[in-house]
Amino acid sequence: MDVTPILEHLNEAQREAVTASAAPLLVIAGAGSGKTRVLTHRIAWLIDVEGVSPQGLLAVTFTNKAAAEMRGRIESLLHMPVNHLWIGTFHGLAHRLLRRHWQEAGLPQNFQIIDSDDQLRIIKRLIKNLEFDDDRWVPREIQYFINAQKDEGLRPQHLDDDNDPNRRQQIAFYQQYQEICDRGGLVDFAELLLRAHELWRDNPELLAQYQRRFRHLLVDEFQDTNSIQYAWLRLLAGREGVPFFVGDDDQSIYRWRGARVEHIHQFQRDFPGASVVKLEQNYRSTATILDAANAVIANNSSRLGKNLWTEGGQGEPIRVYSAYNERDEAEFVIGKLRTWSDQGNARADAAVLYRSNAQSRVLEEALINARLPYRVYGGLRFFERQEIKDALAYLRLISHRDDDSSFERIVNKPTRGIGARTLEAMRSYARANSCSMWRAAGAVASDELSGRASSAIVAFLNLIERMAKETSGLDLHEQVDHVIQASGLIDFFRKEKGERGETRIENLEELVSAARGFQPDPAEEMSPLDAFLSHAALEAGEGQADAWEDCVQLMTMHSAKGLEFPLVFMCGMEDGLFPHQRSISDPNGLEEERRLCYVGITRAKETLYITHAEQRRLHGMDSFAQASRFITEIPAELVEEIRPRVQVSRPVSTARGTGRRSGGSISPAAELGVRLGQRVRHVKFGDGVILNCSGQGAHAQVEVNFETVGTKILVLAYANLDLM
DNA sequence: TACTATTTAATTTTT
DNA sequence: TTAAATAGTA
Numbered sequence: 001m002d003v004t005p006i007l008e009h010l011n012e013a014q015r016e017a018v019t020a021s022a023a024p025l026l027v028i029a030g031a032g033s034g035k036t037r038v039l040t041h042r043i044a045w046l047i048d049v050e051g052v053s054p055q056g057l058l059a060v061t062f063t064n065k066a067a068a069e070m071r072g073r074i075e076s077l078l079h080m081p082v083n084h085l086w087i088g089t090f091h092g093l094a095h096r097l098l099r100r101h102w103q104e105a106g107l108p109q110n111f112q113i114i115d116s117d118d119q120l121r122i123i124k125r126l127i128k129n130l131e132f133d134d135d136r137w138v139p140r141e142i143q144y145f146i147n148a149q150k151d152e153g154l155r156p157q158h159l160d161d162d163n164d165p166n167r168r169q170q171i172a173f174y175q176q177y178q179e180i181c182d183r184g185g186l187v188d189f190a191e192l193l194l195r196a197h198e199l200w201r202d203n204p205e206l207l208a209q210y211q212r213r214f215r216h217l218l219v220d221e222f223q224d225t226n227s228i229q230y231a232w233l234r235l236l237a238g239r240e241g242v243p244f245f246v247g248d249d250d251q252s253i254y255r256w257r258g259a260r261v262e263h264i265h266q267f268q269r270d271f272p273g274a275s276v277v278k279l280e281q282n283y284r285s286t287a288t289i290l291d292a293a294n295a296v297i298a299n300n301s302s303r304l305g306k307n308l309w310t311e312g313g314q315g316e317p318i319r320v321y322s323a324y325n326e327r328d329e330a331e332f333v334i335g336k337l338r339t340w341s342d343q344g345n346a347r348a349d350a351a352v353l354y355r356s357n358a359q360s361r362v363l364e365e366a367l368i369n370a371r372l373p374y375r376v377y378g379g380l381r382f383f384e385r386q387e388i389k390d391a392l393a394y395l396r397l398i399s400h401r402d403d404d405s406s407f408e409r410i411v412n413k414p415t416r417g418i419g420a421r422t423l424e425a426m427r428s429y430a431r432a433n434s435c436s437m438w439r440a441a442g443a444v445a446s447d448e449l450s451g452r453a454s455s456a457i458v459a460f461l462n463l464i465e466r467m468a469k470e471t472s473g474l475d476l477h478e479q480v481d482h483v484i485q486a487s488g489l490i491d492f493f494r495k496e497k498g499e500r501g502e503t504r505i506e507n508l509e510e511l512v513s514a515a516r517g518f519q520p521d522p523a524e525e526m527s528p529l530d531a532f533l534s535h536a537a538l539e540a541g542e543g544q545a546d547a548w549e550d551c552v553q554l555m556t557m558h559s560a561k562g563l564e565f566p567l568v569f570m571c572g573m574e575d576g577l578f579p580h581q582r583s584i585s586d587p588n589g590l591e592e593e594r595r596l597c598y599v600g601i602t603r604a605k606e607t608l609y610i611t612h613a614e615q616r617r618l619h620g621m622d623s624f625a626q627a628s629r630f631i632t633e634i635p636a637e638l639v640e641e642i643r644p645r646v647q648v649s650r651p652v653s654t655a656r657g658t659g660r661r662s663g664g665s666i667s668p669a670a671e672l673g674v675r676l677g678q679r680v681r682h683v684k685f686g687d688g689v690i691l692n693c694s695g696q697g698a699h700a701q702v703e704v705n706f707e708t709v710g711t712k713i714l715v716l717a718y719a720n721l722d723l724m
Numbered sequence: 725t726a727c728t729a730t731t732t733a734a735t736t737t738t739t
Numbered sequence: 740t741t742a743a744a745t746a747g748t749a
Contacts, residue, residue: 063738091739115739189739224738257737356735358741378737419725538739558736580735596736619734620740 006044006077010037017277018042020244022050022215024237024274026222026267027246030308031293031602032284032564035246039220040073042244043085046216047078054085058214058236061089062221064539066562070220086214090229091189092538094196098187099524099534104206105199108185110400110530113537117384118405119143119188122180125408126173129427137169145170146177150190151226151258153197184404184436190228197232211238222247226258234270243271249304250297253558253596255588264304282308284564284605286315292608292634293601299633300591308602316607317640320631323613326359326572330366332611332642333569337372337552340567347373351553351565353600355578358618359571360554367552377555382541387493387504388511392536394487395480398468399529402436411437414492417456426457463487476528477516484508557600568604570597573612574625597630610634680721 007015014034017027018041029035043059046052061067071087086093095113098105114122123146124139149159156175161168181188187195200207217237219225222245225233237243245267252261268274282290290308297303323329333352341347352363360376367374382388390413393406400406412418430440438461445457467486471479484490493504520531553565557578572578578597583589601608612627631639 089739095739113739116737192739253736254738256735358734361740415725417725540739556736577735582735592736617740 003045003049006041006048010034010041011281013277013279013281014038014041017244017279018045020275020277022242024243024267024271025245026264026274026276027244027279028264028276028304028306029246029248029279030282030306031248031251031599032282033279033308034283035248035279036070036073036220038279039218039244039246040070040077043074043218044077047082052216054082056214057085057216057218058093059085059087059218060093060220060233061087062224064089064092066220067092089538090225090232091192094192094232095534095538096524097196097199098192099526101199101203101206104203105195107187107195108400110527111185111187112396112400112403112406112530113192113534114181114186114188114405115384115537115540116143116189117389118186119146121408122186122405123173123177125427126176126180129431130176137173142170142173142177146174147188147190148258149174150188150194151228153194153228153231155194180404183434184402185400186403186405193226193228193232197228197235200232200235207235207238210236211241215240215242217241217243217245219243219245219247223249223252223261223264224254224259225263227260230260230263237271243267243274250300250306250595251561251599253561253592253599255592278304278306280306280308282310282602285310285602286312286606288315288317288638289601289604289608292318292638293598295635295638296594296601296630296633297598300594302591318608318610318634318638319640319642320627321609321611321642322627323611325615326362326613326617327366329571329611329613330362333363333571333609334366334370334372336567336569336609337367338370341372345566347550347552349565350567350569351555351560351563351603352569352571353555353557353560353603354571355557355580355596356572357556359577363554363571367554373549373551374554375549375551377553377559382507382510382514383536384540385504385507387489387507388536390489391480391484391487391508391511392533394464394467394483394489395529396533397438397464398471398483399527399533401438401464404430404437407437407441410487411441411460414488416460417452418460419453422453422457425453476518476532477512479529480515481512484511557596560603561599564603564605566605567607567609568600569609569611570600571611572616573610573628573631574616575628576623576625577616577618578628578630594630597628682721 007018010018011034014037017025017038020042027035027038029038039059043057046057047054059067059070061070067088071082071085074085074087075081086096088096098107098111102109102111120139120143123142127137127139127142149155156171156178159167159171159174161171180186181191200210214236217233219233224247233243247264249261249264252259252264255261268276285293285308287310290310294307321329321332323332337347337350337352340350354360354363357378364374364376383392390410393409396403396406397410408423411423426437426440426444429435429444430437433440433443435443441457441461445454445461463486467483470486471482474482490505490508493501493508495501496504515532518528518532518535520526520528520535524531526534557570576584579590579593583593610631612625612631615622615624617623
């Protein structure tokens with residue numbers, strides 16, 4: 001067999017990993033070191049050269065996108081479709097197992113997956129039901145608690161209250177939440193993993209069967225595995241399995257959602273005889289960028305240690321811009337983007353990164369002003385939209401009457417005269433008889449309520465039953481279409497005023513198209529409807545649709561992980577924002593922020609701008625901040641300060657001198673030699689009037705209302721204003 | 725039940 | 740500043 005196609009274009013370390021013998025291997029893959037390439041080539045190697053059947057491989061990723069990408073790459077490498085190859089997310093694979101072995105897993109055959117929003121609603125309702133008169137119990141915190149326990153593989157009975165009444169109550173919430181889910185046949189994301197783990201743990205024969213089948217376990221982004229995922233992998237690997245885990249401890253940025261980078265450190269202990277390969281040669285960035293990244297991350301302790309290098313050139317220096325405020329920062333970024341675009345570069349090759357979503361607003365405004373098309377990553381995904389979830393709730397109820405979560409969501413949407421009082425009666429009946437809302441509704445309607453409320457409920461129950469009957473036997477998309485019509489949802493949103501209602505209707509129509517295009521996996525023995533509902537829960541869809549226009553990319557540093565761009569801006573690099581205030585005092589938190597910074601820097605291929613503002617409006621308050629400590633961790637010789645930072649002399653003579661901008665006795669305007677209301681002329685913006693002045697020296701700026709372009713804030717020293 | 729005023733809090737996100 | 744949740748009003 002000619003192995004050249006698989007091995008050419010691989011460097012020594014990559015080749016070592018790809019061709020490794022069948023023993024546990026940990027690949028530490030630095031940013032841009034060809035991680036995905038190693039993973040896909042390894043799979044190709046196993047299949048083509050080692051003769052491993054595709055059925056013997058299990059490849060696990062964290063996102064659906066990564067899974068789809070991996071499958072595509074393998075297929076193009078092997079020039080054939082690879083059916084029977086299990087590639088998927090932890091959740092997707094766990095789901096597949098649970099569908100196959102629902103009985104052993106103790107689940108109803110048509111169990112439904114709920115997303116975090118559904119989960120939160122259930123918890124809120126639970127808290128309300130228990131009628132606590134104080135608001136000590138924050139739903140989000142309970143949710144966090146429950147998921148954290150599940151991520152660690154813990155059931156309520158494993159938990160000790162430590163004689164802490166607070167904790168005791170949290171455990172009680174967990175317990176009751178779980179009862180609600182079990183009664184309704186509902187499985188949340190963490191539960192998928194936990195159940196899948198318990199399924200194998202408690203069914204040794206079943207486990208053995210899968211162990212025999214999956215000898216080779218390939219895991220991407222291994223540093224992001226949480227405890228239950230790792231436990232699941234270890235179970236499956238057993239003594240004979242061959243783990244091939246790829247990750248980077250320096251890019252672990254998800255501890256707050258359960259990821260345990262320690263698994264990387266533990267690997268060699270858990271898998272005796274394991275070896276480690278480090279990929280340090282980088283094919284993405286210039287040496288300058290890599291040197292900066294290496295220098296920053298070197299400040300972290302407890303790392304395995306690695307140093308990125310490249311055969312490429314030094315490249316441009318990293319440019320640091322000290323903006324006066326966040327608007328100045330945005331103007332600067334947009335100016336550079338304009339130039340980039342005008343020079344014929346693709347806008348999509350430029351990314352603006354920030355620490356928190358709130359920062360995008362100012363940037364977006366500036367981009368709109370400059371007429372530069374842009375795209376913000378993140379935001380509501382398709383299947384998370386309200387109207388979509390409403391429609392899905394009807395479908396779920398049709399498939400599974402006991403789904404209380406869906407019942408509550410749509411029982412009075414559109415309004416059909418089932419108010420809070422009626423609902424309360426049903427809830428208390430359901431609670432007293434430990435039954436679902438559906439059954440409670442039937443019981444309560446017949447003997448407890450006034451005629452009006454009772455007939456409203458009966459009408460609702462009949463509606464669902466009728467829709468179930470009418471849709472049975474129809475094609476999936478016809479079912480969906482029928483339900484959004486017959487439920488009255490379409491009419492309900494049609495009445496909603498403004499553009500929002502229109503969008504909602506369009507989205508509902510889009511849902512029908514999605515159903516039309518949906519192809520269920522024939523291997524799964526589910527009804528098309530159930531398959532579609534699971535799909536909707538596991539793959540929430542794209543955040544933004546029109547990805548194809550050439551747009552500047554705006555996103556958080558977190559969402560930038562795994563991506564690369566020739567031109568990158570890292571904005572808001574200030575202590576308090578990045579590293580974030582909430583992580584700054586905790587050494588572990590600070591190290592994670594630093595890893596995030598490392599991720600950000602290594603996104604850049606050629607040009608990296610780092611910007612920070614001395615003054616920033618945050619939560620409606622102007623505040624001052626130092627440049628991020630991460631900037632100072634970059635060696636000075638790699639950096640070029642765009643505008644030499646003038647010594648900011650804040651007078652300390654006055655009592656209020658520390659935090660506030662100097663007020664003094666003479667007006668700032670007079671100090672600057674301009675007066676409020678003065679008419680000025682700007683080369684580009686034309687004529688205007690000075691509205692406001694602030695700052696001093698090189699940082700002095702004026703707010704000018706221009707006749708044609710509106711209000712702008714300009715740095716006086718650079719604006720070249722003509723006084724008139 | 726729907727609309728409006730008031731209060732409150734404010735990272736990061738995939739499944 | 741602002742978005743979301745809650746409380747109060749028509």
